Amino acid sequence: MAGQKIQAPKGVSEYAPPRSSAFEFVRESLISPARSAGYQLIELPVFEDTELFTRGVGESTDVVSKEMYTFEDRGGRSITLRPEGTAGVMRAVIEHGLDRGQLPSKLWYSGAFFRAERPQAGRYRQFYQVGIEAIGLDDPAIDAEVIAIADAGFKKIGLTKYRLDITSLGDSESRAAHRVDLVAFIATLDLDEATKSRAALNPLRLFDDKRPEVREAMTNAPLLIDYLNEESRTHFAQVRKYLDALQISYTLNPRMVRGLDYYTGTTFEFVHELLGAQSGIGGGGRYDGLMAELGGQSLSGIGFGLGVDRALLAAEAEGVISAETFVSDLFIIPLGDLAKEKALQVASLLRNQGKTVEIAFGDRALKGAMKGADKSGARYVIVIGDSEISSGTVELKEMKTGATSSVKIDSLLTAL
């Protein structure tokens, strides 16, 4: 009796061949610049104590208030599938004392994250991010370096059609001064109740509203960037100076709003121009109060999260993914049982030397096996049968040109 077909849960992103190799390429491209800059892997659980996020990310955020996958485990604890990466990293840093050694502590991570949102192009309930965090250093140079690392990842993929928005949210003193004026300004506006209550939670959010009437109303709103105190202003100016030195172009966007409450100071966002409504491919910033908020010492931090799914979408939109990167070096077609043994031996030897080798098992007719070899995209093919075993020599065929050459089986490694 046939059972009901089971489908993947709504809105998850998953990658099957052949697209999975493109996904792998994109993720690796985003990670490698961080490794090159001395960041080390931190591998964390995908679920955490719910309080980590309510306290760390902030209860006023949409992420926490309505997008978390929260459940009770068998011991009655409230558990949440991580909606973002930074809070978990901070928790682990405190827990393992990574803030006690040489600073900054530089970490990278990669993995799945979860938000219970309505799915849409580029927005999934389970999605993938690569991120880094640099903890315990105020130097504006590291702000620029963090941004440069993200930028390098996108460039490594081959993306060009994106822009970088930056701004500064200043320190708590600057924000408090601005907030007074902003709240007073918003009070003069004629807004609907839902918007008013949103503003009450975090007035900055109104800058992010897409409705034309709200945008219009906000045109003359006081901008936080104009309220930065001397220290914040100097810090931000330094960051920009370093970005200029790195020749990383950016757009100053004082109306940029980030969705998580912990951001302070430098914040940034990478926006791709060929994506749909969900065009942010990465973003981050400083979070100088987060660690203390989570019960650790008062250390500053800066980091980013890059969307692997969206970066892949962007890469596909730009047409920069090449499929040829992932093919085998050699495809072996054995004819007969003895040949299979030989093929297994040869393949294992070559694989140990770093070659990618496939074997056509299953006793297909030679013609069919050759078709298989062709479709696999393998660079070279050899046929092993009785005569090859007795002579110890095979015809090495280069699939692209069709040219063949006689090669001793023992010399295959150098011939490939």
Add this chain to the structure above:
RNA sequence: GUGGACGUAGCUCAGCUGGUAGAGCACCCGGUUGUGGUCCGGGAUGUCGCGGGUUCGAGCCCCGUCGUUCACCCCA
């Protein structure tokens, strides 16, 4: 949570005003008993998302339901 669009072979889709299902690609076999890509011939494949209704008759109409997708809110 709100709104729109769509659900037909593995994939992309066609199916005129209701008359009992098709194409392309992919797949398998063959065209020299040991060498692919082109070409030619042949072949398999669907409870037309599901349930109900109207009708002599429904892939086409109606209702419901599930799913997918795009957008809003928000975000990677």
